[in-house]
Each structure stands twice: as C-alpha cells, then as structure tokens.
Amino acid sequence: MATSFITIKEVPISNNCPECFNNTGLKIIYKQKFVETKYYKxxxxxxxxxxxxxxxxxxxxxxxxxxxxxxxxxxxxKVLSPKTASTYLKKRTWVIAASTILTILIIVSLLIYLQL
Structure with a gap:
C-alpha cells in the first residue's frame, strides 16, 4: 500500500518568520492523503x-x-476547499468481483438443477 500526500493548496503569507524575521518567504502548504493499492485508489x-x-x-x-x-x-x-473523499476501484478488483459472482451463480444453479 502506497500512501502519499497531494498538495491541494499553497498560500504565501506576509507574516514575519519566527526564525529569520523576514516577511516575504512564509507559505502554508495544505496536503491531502492519497492511498493506492493493487485494488483501489x-x-x-x-x-x-x-x-x-x-x-x-x-x-x-x-x-x-x-x-x-x-x-x-x-x-x-476556513476557505480551504479540499477534494472530496472518494475511492476508485481498479480493473483487477472488478475482475475478481465479477468472477466471484459468476462462480457463485454457477454453483447455485448446479445445486438447483441437481435437486430437481
């Protein structure tokens, strides 16, 4: 599982830096967590x-x-508008889900057919 952060907003601010006391170099960086696995993003x-x-x-x-x-x-x-939380299923997940459902349907239909 790969976890990373996506920069969603970078805001320069004109306050004095507490370290060097310069008032032109400060910026706030907002990042949102992004997770990617073999099965989903x-x-x-x-x-x-x-x-x-x-x-x-x-x-x-x-x-x-x-x-x-x-x-x-x-x-x-307050004014930050982050991306909405979402999940994207990858092709591998859809193939596994479809094959599992198909297998279950075949087994159920065979059981029904053998009992008749």
Missing amino acids: SITDTITQDIICDNCHTTIYPVRWTEDIERVVAYQK
Whole structure:
C-alpha cells in the first residue's frame, strides 16, 4: 500500500518568520492523503498543513507560531476547499468481483438443477 500526500493548496503569507524575521518567504502548504493499492485508489479526508520559510528553508512548527500566523492559518483553513473523499476501484478488483459472482451463480444453479 502506497500512501502519499497531494498538495491541494499553497498560500504565501506576509507574516514575519519566527526564525529569520523576514516577511516575504512564509507559505502554508495544505496536503491531502492519497492511498493506492493493487485494488483501489482513494483520496481520504486527512489534511495536513505545513508552514515553510523559503528564505531560511525551515519548517515552522505550531509551537513557534505567533498570534498573527495563527489567525492567518485559521482563516486559510476556513476557505480551504479540499477534494472530496472518494475511492476508485481498479480493473483487477472488478475482475475478481465479477468472477466471484459468476462462480457463485454457477454453483447455485448446479445445486438447483441437481435437486430437481
């Protein structure tokens, strides 16, 4: 099972970085969890957020957030429109399901025919 994250939104913010104090390099990156197996692909409801400074190349963790950054993150979270959770069944799954149903139908029809 391969689990990865798809970037759904990247927002530059003009707050001061708590590390380098520059006000042009911060951005919030929202990612949504994507799961792929041999049988299906699925987009889940799990959303992560990271704040990264492009100037000092550091990740700003919630412990270091200022009140201004918290307000911007809260607003951006409200206006975020993630992809809807969905599951796509692959061809292999459909073949297995169809062959299983066909096998069951054959067995049931043979049992009915032999009892008559």
